[in-house]
Amino acid sequence: MPNHVPSPPDRPRWHRLGALALAAALCVGLALWWQLRAARPPVGTVETMTPGLVTRVLAVNGKIAPRESVAIRAAVGAVALSLNAEAGDVVQAGAVLATLDDRHQAAVLRQAEAALAQAMILQAQAAAEFGRNRDLGAQVPRVTLDDARRSLEGAAQEVARCEALRDQARISLDDYTIRASRAGTVLTRAVDPGQRVDATTTLYTLADLSRLRVETDVDETYALQIAPGQRVRLLLLGSAETRMGTVETVAPRVDPDTGGLAVKIGFDAPIRAPVGLTVTANVVIDSRSALTVPRTALAGGAVFVLRAGRAVATPVSVIDWPAERLIVTAGLAPGDRVITDSTGLHDGQFLREEGK
Helix, strand or coil: CCCCCCCCCCCCHHHHHHHHHHHHHHHHHHHHHHHHHHCCEEEEEEEEEEEEEEEEEEEEEEEEEEEEEEEECCCCCCCEEEEECCCCCECCCCEEEEECCCCHHHHHHHHHHHHHHHHHHHHHHHHHHHHHHHHHHCCCCCCHHHHHHHHHHHHHHHHHHHHHHHHHHHHHHHHCCECCCCCCEEECCCCCCCCCCCCCEEEEEECCCCCEEEEEEEHHCCCCCCCCCCEEEEEEECCCCCCEEEEEECCCCCCCCEEEEEEEECCCCCCCCCCCCEEEEEEEEEEEEEEEHHHHHHHHHHEEECCCCCEEEEEEECCCCCCCCCEEEEEECCCEEEEEECCCCCCECCCCCCCC
16 A cells, blocks of 8 residues: 655644734834834034124235336347346346347448538538638628628538437447346346347346235126235245235226236235245135024025924025135024035924934
């Protein structure tokens, strides 16, 4: 006979019912947990408004520049024969910086001197002729004496004309020697020997490096914020030392091409620095006691103030400025608790304060 393996006995009914009840209870508990979790208000960082000293600063980059500089140009066109100074040299007023080929002008001067010499000989002859006629008195007709006088006057005028031409030639010859119009340091030398120059060519640039300042451009957005007399913190590139200065001049017009307003800033104390060095200038536009909020707290024209566990949208007026914190001019009072990040918030929303 075949062997039959007995099947296990059926599990009791109450065991099955207990397992089902446990599973149902777990599902209900999990659902309640998720509901409670979803119902919990989000967490936000809150800042209590307290007045404090606020300094509004406009940061711009500028360059070191001399207060006074001069471009040395030739008054004539000629070939440069020698250049006697290099960039960085300190020169005195009147020092010879360059010489130009003056051979043509030297010849013009010699011609003028020769013409003057000839005119002086003719003047001497005319004077002698007039003297003889005058000494003869009544023996010489009146018309002859008058002619001699006119000849003498004409000869004198010709001498004066030739002297003027001679003087003009000398002055022009001196233009071929280029001299420093003032004492200073040579910033640039733009030509080399053998190069032809003219009145439009800048040979040298001289400057007084004992008196430096910062020149910069301020975007026209802030043109009404900046004014002479404002204090400035200056940081030269490569230096950790902060120097103080003052806005000296503000241009009366905005450059239509760049949209920039030219500003010049003076140092409180003399400095030594190369011209053209970059300087970060922090112009103190305003300093006052005020309430401030993080820029991230602003949602349109309002911030959210935490009141009784709710985020309440509160309209505010602020001074919009390129900074992380904005000065509040209206809408908040000391003690108000402002939510620092308005992202995703809506008016009346429940919110839990971070750490509570």
